[in-house]
Amino acid sequence: MSEGLFFPVIETKRLTLRPLAADDSESLLDIFSSPEVMKYWNTAPWSGIQDALDFINVSNESMLSEESLVLGVYLKSTGELVGKCMLFNHDKESKRAEVGFGLGQHYWGKGYINEAGEALIQYGFNALGLRRIEAEIDPDNHASAKALEKLGFTLEGVLRQRWEVNGVVSDSALYGRLISDPSSNSLA
Numbered sequence: 001m002s003e004g005l006f007f008p009v010i011e012t013k014r015l016t017l018r019p020l021a022a023d024d025s026e027s028l029l030d031i032f033s034s035p036e037v038m039k040y041w042n043t044a045p046w047s048g049i050q051d052a053l054d055f056i057n058v059s060n061e062s063m064l065s066e067e068s069l070v071l072g073v074y075l076k077s078t079g080e081l082v083g084k085c086m087l088f089n090h091d092k093e094s095k096r097a098e099v100g101f102g103l104g105q106h107y108w109g110k111g112y113i114n115e116a117g118e119a120l121i122q123y124g125f126n127a128l129g130l131r132r133i134e135a136e137i138d139p140d141n142h143a144s145a146k147a148l149e150k151l152g153f154t155l156e157g158v159l160r161q162r163w164e165v166n167g168v169v170s171d172s173a174l175y176g177r178l179i180s181d182p183s184s185n186s187l188a
């Protein structure tokens with residue numbers, strides 16, 4: 001597998017997905033310092049620019065080692081960074097990875113994850129050779145559950161009381177999509 005495969009530029013109708021750069025750190029911090037955006041994450045909202053720079057550095061290292069594919073999501077019309085999407089926990093032998101998304105609150109509900117997510121998933125299946133993509137979410141995260149269902153994921157199970165973050169215990173809902181599953185999405 002060539003290194004370039006983990007540093008792609010992917011175009012959709014309204015969006016460009018590409019690796020994050022240090023220049024994106026202010027915009028990333030704006031998005032991921034929001035308690036609303038981070039409500040269902042298992043980490044606290046980011047508190048300073050170093051969090052953003054560390055995220056970009058760790059992402060680039062994990063892409064070099066082919067463990068993850070972390071892409072910024074940019075509006076084609078303005079060049080604005082609206083969020084990030086990623087395939088992580090890549091298991092090359094089992095041809096599987098986990099998917100994750102996060103958009104700035106201002107950009108929710110515009111179908112961007114439907115569009116970016118399908119493009120990322122198709123890249124995972126067709127370019128990276130994945131057979132299975134999975135997602136783990138808090139069952140109370142209805143926006144994420146709906147977005148995954150629209151992207152053709154199936155709810156495969158619930159793991160009870162899997163997390164405890166700052167004393168709050170929560171379940172995990174596990175979703176999966178196989179390359180052989182029918183695609184329900186025509187946007188990407």
Ligand SMILES: CC(C)(COP(=O)(O)OP(=O)(O)OC[C@H]1O[C@@H](n2cnc3c(N)ncnc32)[C@H](O)[C@@H]1OP(=O)(O)O)[C@@H](O)C(=O)NCCC(=O)NCCS
Binds near residue numbers: 102103110137
């Ligand atoms: C989850 C998230 C990525 C969804 O992105 P999005 O671009 O707003 O999603 P889309 O606009 O593509 O919407 C997909 C579907 O979910 C629905 N949806 C969006 N927000 C919703 C909400 N709060 N409650 C219920 N459904 C919702 C949309 O209506 C759409 O369905 P429809 O086409 O039938 O109307 C976004 O809300 C987000 O970044 N949340 C914070 C971070 C997060 O929790 N990430 C998940 C961890 S993996």
